[in-house]
Amino acid sequence: MSDCIFCKIAKGEIPSELLYENQHVVAFKDINPQAPIHLLVIPKEHIPSATDLTAIQIKELIPEIFTAIHHLVKEFNLDSKGYRIVNNCGQFGGQSVTHLHFHILGGQQLQLSLG
Numbered sequence: 001m002s003d004c005i006f007c008k009i010a011k012g013e014i015p016s017e018l019l020y021e022n023q024h025v026v027a028f029k030d031i032n033p034q035a036p037i038h039l040l041v042i043p044k045e046h047i048p049s050a051t052d053l054t055a056i057q058i059k060e061l062i063p064e065i066f067t068a069i070h071h072l073v074k075e076f077n078l079d080s081k082g083y084r085i086v087n088n089c090g091q092f093g094g095q096s097v098t099h100l101h102f103h104i105l106g107g108q109q110l111q112l113s114l115g
Contacts, residue, residue, distance in 0.1 A: 043057075053083075
């Protein structure tokens, strides 16, 4: 999608320090961090939300995303004390960018917030 900020980051059209990249996904720091460590993992392909994933994408892409998450958690030393993985889906789920993305939050004690 031509006006999607995450697509532009994934294509290198908007400069960003990529922390992880492979053929299918990229990861970078969130520009509005909600924790000392706040990273985003996105597919390079434009997928609006988790609701829009196909069966093939669930089988092939989601493991790529979680491989990236696993790598980043170790790289940022979040594995010993814990971290949060968040995927907001749709307007009522709090999704602010209509491109599938997963937040990794850590570096401090996180509060339970479902509200």
